[in-house]
Amino acid sequence: MDMMTRMAALTAQALRETWPEAQELPEAEEIRGLLAVPPDPAMGDYAFPVFRLAKALRMAPPKIAATLAEGWNHADVARVEAVNGYLNFFLNRLNFARDTLTAVLAAGERYGASDLGAGKTICLDYSSINIAKRFHIGHLSTTMIGHSLKRIFDFLGYTTVGINHLGDWGTQFGKMICAYKKWGNKEEVERGGVAELVRLYVRFHEEAEADKALEDEGRAWFKRIEDGDEEALTIWSWFKELTLKDTARVYDLLGVSFDSYAGESFYNDKMDRVVNELKEKDLLTISEGASVVDLREYDQEGKETKTSMPPCVILRSDGATLYATRDLAAAFYRHDTYHFDKCLYVVAYQQDLHFRQWFRVLEKMGYEWAKDCVHVSFGMISYEGQALATRKGHVVYLEELLDQAQQKALEIINEKSPNLENKEEVARQVGIGTVIYTDLSNNRIKDIDFHWDRALNFDGETGPYVQYTHARCCSVLRKAEAIDLPEADFSALTDNEAQALLRLLGRFPDVIREAADKYEPSMITRAITDIAQAYNKFYYEHRILNDDPAAAAARLALTQAVRNVIKTGLFLIGIEAPERM
Ligand code: ARG
Numbered sequence: 001m002d003m004m005t006r007m008a009a010l011t012a013q014a015l016r017e018t019w020p021e022a023q024e025l026p027e028a029e030e031i032r033g034l035l036a037v038p039p040d041p042a043m044g045d046y047a048f049p050v051f052r053l054a055k056a057l058r059m060a061p062p063k064i065a066a067t068l069a070e071g072w073n074h075a076d077v078a079r080v081e082a083v084n085g086y087l088n089f090f091l092n093r094l095n096f097a098r099d100t101l102t103a104v105l106a107a108g109e110r111y112g113a114s115d116l117g118a119g120k121t122i123c124l125d126y127s128s129i130n131i132a133k134r135f136h137i138g139h140l141s142t143t144m145i146g147h148s149l150k151r152i153f154d155f156l157g158y159t160t161v162g163i164n165h166l167g168d169w170g171t172q173f174g175k176m177i178c179a180y181k182k183w184g185n186k187e188e189v190e191r192g193g194v195a196e197l198v199r200l201y202v203r204f205h206e207e208a209e210a211d212k213a214l215e216d217e218g219r220a221w222f223k224r225i226e227d228g229d230e231e232a233l234t235i236w237s238w239f240k241e242l243t244l245k246d247t248a249r250v251y252d253l254l255g256v257s258f259d260s261y262a263g264e265s266f267y268n269d270k271m272d273r274v275v276n277e278l279k280e281k282d283l284l285t286i287s288e289g290a291s292v293v294d295l296r297e298y299d300q301e302g303k304e305t306k307t308s309m310p311p312c313v314i315l316r317s318d319g320a321t322l323y324a325t326r327d328l329a330a331a332f333y334r335h336d337t338y339h340f341d342k343c344l345y346v347v348a349y350q351q352d353l354h355f356r357q358w359f360r361v362l363e364k365m366g367y368e369w370a371k372d373c374v375h376v377s378f379g380m381i382s383y384e385g386q387a388l389a390t391r392k393g394h395v396v397y398l399e400e401l402l403d404q405a406q407q408k409a410l411e412i413i414n415e416k417s418p419n420l421e422n423k424e425e426v427a428r429q430v431g432i433g434t435v436i437y438t439d440l441s442n443n444r445i446k447d448i449d450f451h452w453d454r455a456l457n458f459d460g461e462t463g464p465y466v467q468y469t470h471a472r473c474c475s476v477l478r479k480a481e482a483i484d485l486p487e488a489d490f491s492a493l494t495d496n497e498a499q500a501l502l503r504l505l506g507r508f509p510d511v512i513r514e515a516a517d518k519y520e521p522s523m524i525t526r527a528i529t530d531i532a533q534a535y536n537k538f539y540y541e542h543r544i545l546n547d548d549p550a551a552a553a554a555r556l557a558l559t560q561a562v563r564n565v566i567k568t569g570l571f572l573i574g575i576e577a578p579e580r581m
Helices: 003-018 028-034 051-057 061-071 093-110 137-155 171-183 186-192 194-210 213-226 230-254 264-280 323-338 349-364 368-372 398-416 423-439 463-479 496-518 522-541 549-572
Strands: 046-049 077-083 086-091 121-125 159-163 284-287 290-293 312-315 342-346 373-376 381-383 448-450
Touching: 003 028, 003 046, 003 061, 003 086, 003 496, 028 046, 051 061, 061 077, 061 086, 086 093, 093 496, 093 549, 121 137, 121 323, 137 159, 137 230, 137 342, 137 373, 137 381, 137 398, 137 423, 137 496, 137 549, 159 323, 171 194, 171 213, 171 230, 186 194, 194 213, 194 230, 213 230, 230 398, 230 423, 264 284, 264 290, 264 312, 264 323, 312 323, 312 349, 323 342, 323 349, 349 368, 349 373, 368 373, 398 423, 423 448, 423 463, 463 522, 463 549, 496 522, 496 549, 522 549
Parallel strands: 121 159, 121 342, 342 373, 381 448
Antiparallel strands: 046 086, 077 086, 284 290, 290 312
16 A cells, blocks of 8 residues: 555544544545645645535634644654644654565565456457558557556456457458559569558559549459458468568567457458347448448437437448448457457547447447447657658658667767667667657657657656666666665655655555556656656765665665666566666
8 A cells, every 4th residue: 555545544544533423524535635745845745635524524624634633643654733724744754664665675576566457357459550551650659558558457467368450351452452463573572561562552542543443353352352262362361471570570679469460351250240130139220222320319309419429330332341340240259259357449539439339339239348348549649740641651660760769779878878788789778668658658648749859868758768767776786785674774765855756656556556547558657757757866865875884775775666666667668678778
């Protein structure tokens, strides 16, 4: 339990002991929300504003605070002061330091891990790239948010299933085969990989402007894929293989992997179930030849409600299935196969309507687990101030971005630490870390603007800064002997800098849980950035290896705890932690 939660529990208890008759006293959880950390430590380590109690106790706030302060009695708190309507707590700083560090060091790099999720399964649909398209930075967020959430849920004891729901189905693959047959050849595709496929696809669209018959040929090729025609299937699988080979390089660089690559095509033979069941449940209507589920809703006055939506198209007029049909089939499959407690879809907010629509279809079918399907949406990414446009050419390929990041990191390292061994390796860790950190540094729904000078600034709130602090801790620890915890003098950690740092460390397990609750890896990014800043402040204000071995032991223990927590936090957001930089 972190200190704030503990203080809230103690306060809730004290309230009930002081006024056993009172009704409607706030519970510990509510009190926790009210507790604040005063900006000036002279006002206490925590402050509890009592105003909210005035009504229940029919007493003026200053009186409430004074009464509580008078009766207060607990070893965790050295002193309590009533100041107007506030109750200010001064912790027993020494005990707090000892308890926090003992807990962190005992857990090592598993501090904050738990078995909260034991027996529960979370499916995560992330990255979900499209076959025969290049991996560009538009797919960075889904990849990294999903990967981080997977690590977070793993850490909390859940069973997780990472799924790359490949976009490998649809008429575009017919068109691509058509283009390949007309203008492509095997060697060039082998050599050029996805770039060559993209070239063929673009050519198809150019030529189709003049020659309308091409579109039909493309569709016919897709029909052949659907019908299992051998030639069509062979070419299609080959395109798929090429794409996966190309993207594997990027996944390797990012350290990302999946448990399943079951993409849209995987559900081709599982679609009847959806369609039949919708028919049985009388949910399908025909609209302009297509089979749709009507999602309009009206209020009593006959006006459309806010939750009213356009229809969800299940079958096109030619009988072909759609993206939503495949998502429905996939949801059933995942539910049957993994018995998930939650299925998360880490997909850009542009697809918000799509998810709301088919989630609603599931509900209409009577599946209460529809509520366990969650769209984890996120904002857009732009590069050096320029929005991404795939069609008009302004595309930033992820592999190129990552290569550049590593090069730039190497330049900086050459300048800052020319004597570092394994510079290339560190440049890889820092370069990739820079990109991931930028991606996960803000609430996911916010748009991101990637700027090199901001991302790579070793002194700003950046990946390199946090990594550098980790390396600094490692360097301090290398210079010292083993930490003698029983001999440590924790009174060396009662200053404001150490205490601020300890508070952050104490909160870390809560942060992980909250990040999981809100599907928000950026909360972890924030936490380790705060810890890094607080450590550096501590580092400049205090000598760690001073003459007093007992004080040094305490400060080293704090350094070790910071190192562990930063390393864990970086791991949870998918970033490596070099020991020297
Ligand atoms: N391939 C899609 C795209 O790139 C994302 C798929 C997301 N997952 C899903 N189950 N719909 O836009």
